[in-house]
Amino acid sequence: MNSAKFIFESETQWQPAGENVVRQIMGYNDDIMLVKVKFETGAVGTPHTHPHTQSTFVASGKFEFTVGGETKVVSAGDGLYMEPNVLHGCKCLEAGVLIDTFAPMRKDFL
Numbered sequence: 001m002n003s004a005k006f007i008f009e010s011e012t013q014w015q016p017a018g019e020n021v022v023r024q025i026m027g028y029n030d031d032i033m034l035v036k037v038k039f040e041t042g043a044v045g046t047p048h049t050h051p052h053t054q055s056t057f058v059a060s061g062k063f064e065f066t067v068g069g070e071t072k073v074v075s076a077g078d079g080l081y082m083e084p085n086v087l088h089g090c091k092c093l094e095a096g097v098l099i100d101t102f103a104p105m106r107k108d109f110l
Helices: none
Strands: 021-028 033-039 045-046 053-067 070-075 079-082 088-103
Touching: 033 053
Parallel strands: none
Antiparallel strands: 021 033, 033 088, 045 088, 053 070, 053 079, 053 088
């Protein structure tokens, strides 16, 4: 299972991912997935766990993240790492975009 070789933002639909949150799947195979997630100010990434390793890059905006009980504010240019099955979530303080990578891919997103 894998995505097309080239994924163009203008040709990729935004999918609902929560209240005032949308995402675009930007590439994947069985081993990895890249996802762009856009948040409006005040939107919440509900605390959750999953069996995937996750690394996130803050492309724009400002977010208050809680990962494994530790809370920090991150801004454009910052990154995060979430181990599998660790509770994590965020609140968007200033509208922005997160770039999430998952290993293995999130079949539940397709």
